[in-house]
Structure formats: C-alpha cells, structure tokens
Amino acid sequence: MNTYQPQTHSTTVGYICWIFGFFGAHRFYFGRPISGTIWAFTLGFFLIGWIVDLFLIPSMSRTANLRYNSGPYDFNVAWVLLTFLGMFGIHRFYMGKWLTGALWFCTGGLFMLGYLYDMWTLNAQVSECNHEAYAGHSAMSMG
Template sequence: MAKSDHSTFIGYILWIFGFMGAHRFYFGKSITGTIWFFTFGLAGIGWLIDIFLIPSMSRSAQRSYRSGRVDYNVSWILLTFLGIFGVHRFYMGKWLSGLIWLCTGGLFLIGYLYDYWTLNEQISDVNREAA
C-alpha cells in the first residue's frame, strides 16, 4: 500500500486550530471532529489531550488513505485557512464549486463543515480518477 500524505507535522499545525476539530477531520475522525467543532475542543480539555494522541491518529490515517496528484497536506491547509473562499476546491480542480464557495462564504459555512467531513474522500476520489 502506498504511503499516505497525512503527516504528524501537519497534524500538529492543524492542532493549533484544534478547538475547531481541524486535526481530527484531517486524520479521518469526522464524528469527534464535529464534536470538537461545536464544543471548542471539549472546552479546550480534549484539545490539550490531543497533543499526545496525534502520532497515533497519524499512523491510523496512513493506513487508510493513499497519495496521488492532489496532496492531502496542501488541501487540508487550504481548507483550514482559506476554506470559506473555496481555495481547496480550486486546488482539486473543482472550479464550479470553488466559485460557489467563493461567492457564498463556503456555502454559508455549511459547505465548509461538509468539506471537513468529506475532504479525505474527495481527495481519494480525485486521485483515483487521475490514476
């Protein structure tokens, strides 16, 4: 199996914004990522504990996702920092939805949360199609 692009280093970068669950979504933990998103990292307690859990989350993600044309790290950084503008969608070649995200603030933030839930699968699909 090919090595994944889910790095521990990027996990720690996203952990800085972990009160929004970015690092948990990055590693494919959508349910707990959503809980972190709505509770600000379980009032910061879960967020602090996660600093010790990131290496194991990284190992788990490396067994689940494959690399390809679209880089997971770049996509996740773009989503986390510029997601409401759709920059991550432009990067993946999804121009129409990127324009929609740009004009609607990430489709009124609901699309932003949707992309947190599904970005790993979206990247896998784009990479599978390119292969």
C-alpha cells in the same frame, strides 16, 4: 517485501493543528469529523481530550495514511486552502472541481454551509481525486 506506505497526513501538520485542537482542527485533518465536531462544541472535550490527543496524534496519522489514497493532490495543500480560502472555493479549484469551485467563489462557500460540509468530507474528496487520477493514468498506460 515492500512495506512502504505513502504518507498522506503528516504527523507534524497534525501537531500544528493540535495547537488549535480544542476546536477539533487536528481531528478533522486526520479524517475524524464526528469527534472533531464534538471537540469544536466542547473545547476539546473540556480540554481533557485535547491533552490526551497529544499522545494519540502519531496513531491518528498512521491510520489516516492507511485509509486515504495518495496521489497528485496533496492533503496538506488542500487543508491549508480550505482553512484559509475555503469560502472562496480555492480548495475545490485545486482538486479540479471547477463548477463547484466557481459556485463556492460566488456564494461564499454556499453561505458557509458548503465550507462546513467540506470540513467533514475533504479527506474523502482528495482521496477520491487521487484515486481517479491514478485510475485514469493506469487506463491511459494500458493502451
């Protein structure tokens, strides 16, 4: 029986994000936007949660790997693009969302509100793009 599960979220990247985890970076990366927001407003739940998360990251990585679809769009690339170039919509161009990418580019990520929205929803967006790419590929191969 094949139990291989493609990796969507790297534990190593999670630990790199954890360094800035008192702002919730690793929690957003692993698809936990509510606790990520709490971490951002409370500095890692007063740094106690930040220290506890050091031991929880492998579990968060496994959960994210099971929850999100792998495919041609890499979660790590999308997160790097959002983090550093998000207000310009580069992550949206990467996912093939040309219209909203151009809108983000012209409006500074819809005046940064769209940037915050994407922090909450990027994992679901990439997973959906991967699912659509896979479904389109399967439909084409069926004839």
